[in-house]
Amino acid sequence: MLTLPHFTVALALASSIFGVTIPAVPSRRSGELWEGLEHEEVDLRGLAPSRRSGELWEGLEHEEVDLRGLAPSRRSGELWEGLEHEEVDLRGLAPSRRSGELWEGLEHEEVDLRGLASSRRSGELWEGLEHEEVDLRGLASSRRSGELWLGAEHEAVDASSTLALI
Incomplete structure (x- = not known):
């Protein structure tokens, strides 16, 4: 009589000989x-x-x-x-996303490691009370806001004009 280990080995050998595969799940x-x-x-x-x-x-x-x-x-x-969630594309084909709260809610960060899009960081709603957008390539203005981006307080800084002043 075959023991369980012997039966398992025999089944695996028979499967490989006859081309039958045990479904891998x-x-x-x-x-x-x-x-x-x-x-x-x-x-x-x-x-x-x-x-x-x-x-x-x-x-x-x-x-x-x-x-x-x-x-x-x-x-x-x-x-x-x-x-809370974190989404990271290790291939670098999509922006990495990290969140301490709702992705569309109170806090998120979006970073494009390829440098093809602006980085976005937010302490609150992206379209809400506080956010920061920084273009590390210097091809667009950096934007920082303590309140609504289109609201009560914001600052836009163009890195190229800053460099021109130096």
Whole structure:
């Protein structure tokens, strides 16, 4: 009679000989329900993003990382669309996004590491009470605002005119 390890080896050999493959699926580990309080999904083949969560995937904490670098990495201490998230494109094909609060809400930062677009940083609403836009290439004016960008207080600084004064 075959033991379980011997059966597993025999099955793998038979599968490779006859061209039959055992379907490879992401590994899933859960302390509770997959959609519940704790889960982990990791595709070791690198064909799908890895997902790790201490709580609900769509809930309070999750992490999604594409090790192939074909999609932005996403990490969240809370809701992805909620209070805290980070999105980073390691390929440099899209701006990196980091947020302590709502991406469209109270605080966000958008940085284009390629230098093809202006960097944007905000302590509050991007279109709201406080933001800063800085073009590190010096091809556009730097903009800083303590209040509404189009509102009560703002400062526009053109780096080229500043350099011309020096």
